[in-house]
Amino acid sequence: MAPGSSTCRDMTDSRISSVDYDTLTLNTEWRSSSLGKSATSSRGNLRTSFKDGVHELLECSVCMTMMYPPIYQCPNGHTLCSNCRGRIPKLCPTCRHELGNIRCLALEKVAESLELPCSFQDLGCHDIFPYYGKLKHEKSCKYRPYTCPYAGSDCSVTGDIQFLVMHLKDDHRVDMHDGSTFNHRYVKSNPREVDNATWMLTIFNCFGRQFCLHFEAFQLGAAPVYIAFLRFMGDEQESRQFCYSLEVGGNGRKLMWQGIPRSIRDSHRKVRESQDGLIIQRNLALFFSGGDRQELKLKVAGRIWKSTEMDTGY
Numbered sequence: 001m002a003p004g005s006s007t008c009r010d011m012t013d014s015r016i017s018s019v020d021y022d023t024l025t026l027n028t029e030w031r032s033s034s035l036g037k038s039a040t041s042s043r044g045n046l047r048t049s050f051k052d053g054v055h056e057l058l059e060c061s062v063c064m065t066m067m068y069p070p071i072y073q074c075p076n077g078h079t080l081c082s083n084c085r086g087r088i089p090k091l092c093p094t095c096r097h098e099l100g101n102i103r104c105l106a107l108e109k110v111a112e113s114l115e116l117p118c119s120f121q122d123l124g125c126h127d128i129f130p131y132y133g134k135l136k137h138e139k140s141c142k143y144r145p146y147t148c149p150y151a152g153s154d155c156s157v158t159g160d161i162q163f164l165v166m167h168l169k170d171d172h173r174v175d176m177h178d179g180s181t182f183n184h185r186y187v188k189s190n191p192r193e194v195d196n197a198t199w200m201l202t203i204f205n206c207f208g209r210q211f212c213l214h215f216e217a218f219q220l221g222a223a224p225v226y227i228a229f230l231r232f233m234g235d236e237q238e239s240r241q242f243c244y245s246l247e248v249g250g251n252g253r254k255l256m257w258q259g260i261p262r263s264i265r266d267s268h269r270k271v272r273e274s275q276d277g278l279i280i281q282r283n284l285a286l287f288f289s290g291g292d293r294q295e296l297k298l299k300v301a302g303r304i305w306k307s308t309e310m311d312t313g314y
């Protein structure tokens with residue numbers, strides 16, 4: 001596949017902003033507890049209906065998301081979230097009365113007393129959290145879904161690793177390789193055109209886990225460079241069990257890099273910006289390519305292994 005030639009099909013419309021994501025998880029959570037699946041609501045019907053009632057009270061009448069302090073109300077008692085209050089005209093959307101600046105402290109207090117299961121209960125998290133601590137926990141919950149590691153477009157598909165591997169294969173047509181060593185060729189006919197649109201992704205399957213090999217062109221200050229780095233499809237803690245090396249060369253010269261794969265919890269952009277990978281200046285890359293330096297022809301060899309104490313320096 002030529003660099004930059006892949007397209008992310010049918011994905012553009014499904015982009016979800018982080019705010020909407022919170023909404024989404026909260027709504028899902030609300031639905032699951034109203035079905036009686038949540039840990040607390042299963043204690044009794046009375047309790048379930050009380051909880052559902054409170055949930056309904058805590059739902060903003062305008063945007064339907066769960067409200068967090070400051071919660072506002074109109075003089076007639078219609079509540080709405082601070083987001084909507086800042087967004088809509090000065091009239092209450094329910095009774096058209098002027099909104100004013102009235103906090104609904106009672107509702108804020110009720111919310112404070114609630115305890116809710118993590119939204120990722122179905123994915124394995126069985127912790128219970130106070131209403132106000134839940135969102136914070138979910139942002140770093142180890143059971144939260146991963147975001148698609150594809151680098152060519154802003155793909156917002158989320159899921160567990162198994163699901164994402166299938167998604168990369170089926171929807172992004174990413175190359176899959178078995179084994180812990182590799183030899184990869186990157187060819188580009190117009191290497192002068194360095195921009196962030198040049199990238200490639202290959203998935204390696206070894207040790208029963210998956211790794212993403214990224215190859216990207218970008219501008220480092222004024223210098224056009226290429227970077228190759230590995231990301232681990234799993235959490236950071238686990239990624240530290242692995243090491244990898246990359247080498248690129250030609251014309252009797254060689255450049256080597258050894259590193260620890262970064263978790264896909266870190267975006268490829270973040271890894272690229274931290275320069276945590278094999279960086280090749282364009283001039284050197286063209287020198288490695290041989291010939292008349294008009295075409296980029298890089299051979300990147302690499303290896304992944306389970307780290308020992310010697311590798312990590314402990």
Ligand SMILES: [Zn+2]
Pocket residue numbers: 060061062063064065080081082083084085
């Ligand atoms: Zn709202």
Ligand SMILES: [Zn+2]
Pocket residue numbers: 074075076077078092093094095096097
């Ligand atoms: Zn009102």
Ligand SMILES: [Zn+2]
Pocket residue numbers: 118119120121125126127137138141142143
């Ligand atoms: Zn959790």
Ligand SMILES: [Zn+2]
Pocket residue numbers: 011148149150155156157167168171172
């Ligand atoms: Zn994707």
